[in-house]
Amino acid sequence: MAALGKPLLLVVLLAVAAVHQVGAFSEETPTDQRILVLLDDFGIKATHSMYFKSLTDRGYDLHFKLADDASLALQKYGAYLYDALIFFAPTFDVLGGSLDVAVILDFIDSGHDVVLAAEGGASDVVRDIATECGVDLEEEENAVVVDHVNHSSLDADHTIVAASDLIQSKAILGPKTIEAPVLFRGLGMSVNPSNELVVKVLTAPPTTFSSSPSAKVAKVPTAHGRNLVLVAALQARNHARVLVSGSLDLFSDKFFLASVEKKTPGAAPTNFEKSGNEQFAVEATKWTLHERGHLRATNVRHHKVDEVAEGAVYRIRDEVEYSLDIQEWDGAKWVPYHADDVQLQFFLMSPYVRKALTSNKKGHFSTTFQIPDVYGVFQFKVDYHRLGYTDLNLAKQIPVRPFKHNEYERFIGAAYPYYSSAFSLLFAFVIFGVVFLYNK
Template sequence: MASSARVRALLWVAVMLPVLCAAFSEEKPTDQRVLVLLDDLALKSSHSIFFKSLTSRGYELDFKLADDSKLALQRYGEYLYDALILFAPSVEGQLGGNLDVAAILDFVDSGHDLILAADAHTSDVIRDIATECGVDFDEDTEAVVVDHINFAVQSESDHSLIVGDKLIDADVILGKDGIKGPVLFRGIAHSVNAASDLVVTVLSASPSAFSATPNAVMTAPPALTGTSISLVSVVQARNNARILISGSLDLFSDKFFKSPVQKFGSSSKSASGNEQLALELSKWTFHERGHLKAVNVHHQKVGEKDEPAMYRITDQLEYSVEIHEWTGKEWRPYQADDVQVQFYMMSPYVLKTMDHNGKGLYHTSFQVPDVYGVFQFKVEYKKLGYTSLTLSKQIPVRPFRHNEYERFIKAAYPYYGGAFSMMTGFFVFGIVFLYHK
């Protein structure tokens, strides 16, 4: 009986081992478990198209009220969710349960993703989270974005329903096809630090827009005007966590998705681009696009296959790495002409742009500098919309041994000639001096 049970166990392992190996080898960087915090559960129906687009792509959405006393992002040191959608702009005071600004920032610092939407009633909690992520909402709590030229004709008299079409030119963020229609926006303005390479404005306002309180007498110039107003921005942290910040919660609503857009001064109507924009931005934020990984980093002497323990000065070496991009379903070879490798010690001694074979393999060759010490192969690849790659591999470089130098160095031939000519001259002088008067 014991032997038959052992045989059955071995058969089970033999059947399941390939399945388990395949499951573990297919690393998926996309988020799966998403916590959705809402001001009101009615948002589940008013924003149903956006949420259904996420569930259709395999995401598990957990809807909860933002002031739920049982809220928690982690338990026993393990995070319960991979991403957070914060559609609760008007939540008063602190969030429910163990959630606060610090907990959400720790969530992002741990490599998790965040979608945050605001509106005209945004609370201080949401503003503080946005500020810590590098985005500053207008300090005037009653101000919204107003545009008396680029507004939708169905807008109220305050012209706060604006039409935005100034989108970033980045296929990796908005998709290869781009956003086909104009975007409806009703919400508040924010600004980003132009010197920061982490925050990028996706949708900006037109030059005629400004941030002010509707139907109020302006006693001073508005703080934010024109194209300096950011409507939708994205952040990619240094740990490759991604954040989407929108000044409008309505931008994700079914009403804006399906509403035809007629811009002031135009007699034609067009389909709204809100649904496509929300879909593409959610793909980018949840790493369905623009996520890179590097594998099979290898270096060796030219003509050899094994990695050496060290190199000698002036050796010829080869360096290679494979880079792949996640498409939401599978890993595909990444193709670019700007991937560089450094041979680095305190500063780069060699900087080479690598060639690729169209199948994800990047390679180059170069000569080791005539300097010995401890060097590093470094690849620091940072490109708009893509996760950053930082690779480093340490290798020592030694000088020639005493028996590895050439017997006669070409550069020393003049010195050799000088020494032998002096000996010859001294010999001739000695003969002349001794045997001739």
């Protein structure tokens, strides 16, 4: 039994370690791998098959479950079982297993990602999650987004809106421009303009409003025009990402393949055989799952010019070089990041030096500067925030000392007037002494 005990214990420890590895955020491979997909019914797998296929084709491991499944759990033995959650169950008021709003919010607070889709009649669960992520869904009963100008012919009530007002960010929507309008049928949303963590990914056209399709609109609705947000995104301070869509149909095969007409004031309409939904949904999901826009800094170094070793302390007026490598994750590997707006601050209560870092176009950034004539405990700071990218917050403390008594120059030019006045006084005293002693 003793001989069998050690191998058995080793197997148990390896199994526990493996469980802890699943769902752990790794700086080496930040892209999510295991995804839990919660559905209203399994028919969504068929109606949204193109979207799910785009995920499996990129190597994701999808686990489909109904939202009321009694075995639902995001954690086991304190470790997360999934890296991300796709919530396509907008009508369930009660979730199964150990899942509830607090558990999903804790999942996000732990650095994991969520794709959330709503529709008309969305449940309180969906509304509460969206609200905690900085997005408020339209609360009026039976209200959906309506547009009598920019709409699709698929619906006579004009509740399928053709929206083209996309966020101008290659990090979020990819380098290729989405030409065709995106079809949307669902709930309008609003975000707090002062919330810097939430961005509007897809905004409604100016002719859009939120109302019940069967109701007569007697006055201008509160939610209308560009005040209505159709898709929003949150990037939390822990780098967790949440994509909130007011429409579940936006991800459907029907909308992916539908033709659409783009209307431009003062010009003839442009017809597209295929909507921009597939490109939009795929690219936005790539960003949400950290396939794009995730940065890291490596090889952060500082030293005196013409030296190699990093200094433990610097002296005022020293010439110092600071450098680092910045890389971006492209979904499969780390590639050099290209930018010309990365800055370094040499900081003591406030920046004494602020300089742009020069890039060699291969992800290496560097600069040289002279330490100011102020001593104290300074910081090398790189505080980089750009739309769609994870933040870089680098800080390294370094003491700066004054000159030692034997490091000052023996004679300084600014003191020559004082030197001359001293010697002239001595010379005058000698002349005065000679005249006083020997003059009759």
